[in-house]
Amino acid sequence: MIKLEVTNLEPGMILAEDVYDEDGLLLIAGETRLHGMHIDFLTRKFVDYVYIFDVVKDDVEKYESTPAQLEAAGQLAVEEKYKDTVVKFKDIYKSYKLGRVPVFEVLDDTVEPLFQSILNDESFARRMWQIHAYDDYTFDHSVRVSMISGLLAKWLGLDFHIIKEATLAGLLHDIGKCNIPDEILNKPDELTDEEFKVMKTHSILGYILVKDIPRLPYNVQMAVLQHHERVDGSGYPHGIKGLEINYLSKIVAIADVYCAMTQDRVYKKGVHPFDAMSFIINKCHETLDFSISRIFLSNVAYFYIGHQAKLSNGQVGEIIMTYKDDPARPMIRVGEEYIDLRRNLSIEIETIWDL
Known part of the structure; x- marks a missing residue:
């Protein structure tokens, strides 16, 4: 492998080692084949140099470890990306709660490692279902919905920039909950009808928080607002239906329902x-x-x-x-x-x- 300045990187090169930011959080995993967006991302994160393979890697190298060792290492890498994203999202959530709106670049950088895995790592989809909860439900749920929304956009054959938007929309879909009273948000049993009415305001509250962020895609804003709308008009906040609902909102809605059902909560164990x-x-x-x-x-x-x-x-x-x-x-x-x-x-x- 060779050490190369980021300014000299070219699409198609393959990273030989993981790249971390100054806080030790993973930016791009080793063995990622670089695209132009990766190089732009590294430049934006002020990374000076990386290590790349000086020749195209031969698959023979992969057999230097046993299949079990490779699988364990791959699972660990996925879980580390997941944990890093949870940590970053927790900071974003706290910033919103304190009235400080993050700039678009912070949001974009947060989902970048997950987006890269969704786009380029064929084993990511298989491994992500094995990840166990890392933090409390609010943060864990948002990152899981982010991963599943991005994967679903990929399975639907959408363009890479829409896959990125789906990943970001999944992360932010419940951001309005930062303005829901803690005694409702963290209640250890099911909500009363009145409490549920308050909880349902989170989609509008979230839209208010994200709608004026420069460069945040319109699709992402709509997914925050509409992820509880339903195609038959039975959803909220506006009861719209069918084609009135943004397509990305429909993707996030499915990811949200699946995650909500399969994740454990304080008052209810998730279903299989x-x-x-x-x-x-x-x-x-x-x-x-x-x-x-x-x-x-x-x-x-x-x-x-x-x-x-x-x-x-x-x-x-x-x-x-x-x-x-x-x-x-x-x-x-x-x-x-x-x-x-x-x-x-x-x-x-x-x-x-x-x-």
Whole structure:
């Protein structure tokens, strides 16, 4: 590898080492193939030099470690990016709470490492589902919605700048909660009807906070305002429906619902992913965008192949196949027996885990 000044970098070069900022937070992971936006990002962060591979890396180098070691290292890198983003977002949230509005560059820099992984790291999507909660629900939830919104935009085949906007929109979607009273936001049990009315104001409060930030994309502003709108008009704050709802808002809405269902809270344990998928398919087909939901669910289900599942009939087996037309009901192998949950509607998945 060679040491090279950032001013001499060219698209296509591959980083040989992770790049950190002066506070020790990861900016770009090693082995990232640089694009022009990466070079601009490093320049904006005042990075003087980086280490790059002096030749195009041969895949043979990857076999110097065992597959298990490589997988563990890859998972650790994903979790570090996740934790770094949570820390940065926590600072942004506190700034808003104190009345200090961050500039666009701070917001953009916060999601940059996640965005790079979504765009360039094919293993990121597989590994991110294994991340455990790092901080309290508010911060953890926003970063998870950010990751899933960006991935969903990628799965939909959207341009890279829209993927970046989706990642940023997911991070900021609940920023209005910084102006919700703590006794409501942190209540350890379910909200009363009156408290829920107050909580529902967070989308408008969030829009007020972000609408005048120079350079913040319009799509991101709309996602903050509209992520609780529903295609049948049953959502809030304005009860708009169908094509009246910004497309990015529909993406963030699906990520938000999925994360809210699968994450643990003080007063309620999250459901397992296939329960959430089933709920979205059966209960949300008129409220969430149908075509976007299908793309999301068929992709998510795939990442749980190989997980163990305990079934409602007491059997335990391995998830070996998922179906695009019914992602919530996979094929389970129990010993020599194969149980297709699409045909065995009386059997449900109770819990799943990874070995």
